[in-house]
Amino acid sequence: MASNFRIFTHRNSDNMHLKLSGDFDGSSAFQLLNLLKKCANNGTYKIFIHTGSLNNIHPFGRDTFRKNLCDLNGRATQLLFTGEHAGKIAPEKGRFLS
Secondary structure, three states: OOOOOEEEEEEEOOEEEEEEEEEEOHHHHHHHHHHHHHHHHOOOOEEEEEEEEEEEEOHHHHHHHHHHHHHHOOOOOEEEEEOOOHHHHOOOOOEEEO
């Protein structure tokens, strides 16, 4: 895992906010995926993934995240990506907010 990667969490109502910080590599992708599964299993309806504090997004990390995101299929959780790096991480049909 990138030694400087961190996920800061904040919950309000039924929504979870995840602020990603540091470098995003393959291990970071799995850390994020595991947290998303946990949130989805706890009944979180919307998860906002804030990408503005990311430094480097490694292609392997991005691809790992996108390929394994299908594990969340079937759960009623909506992922909303924000920040300048949202388009680099989100799946092609992902939802972006400005």
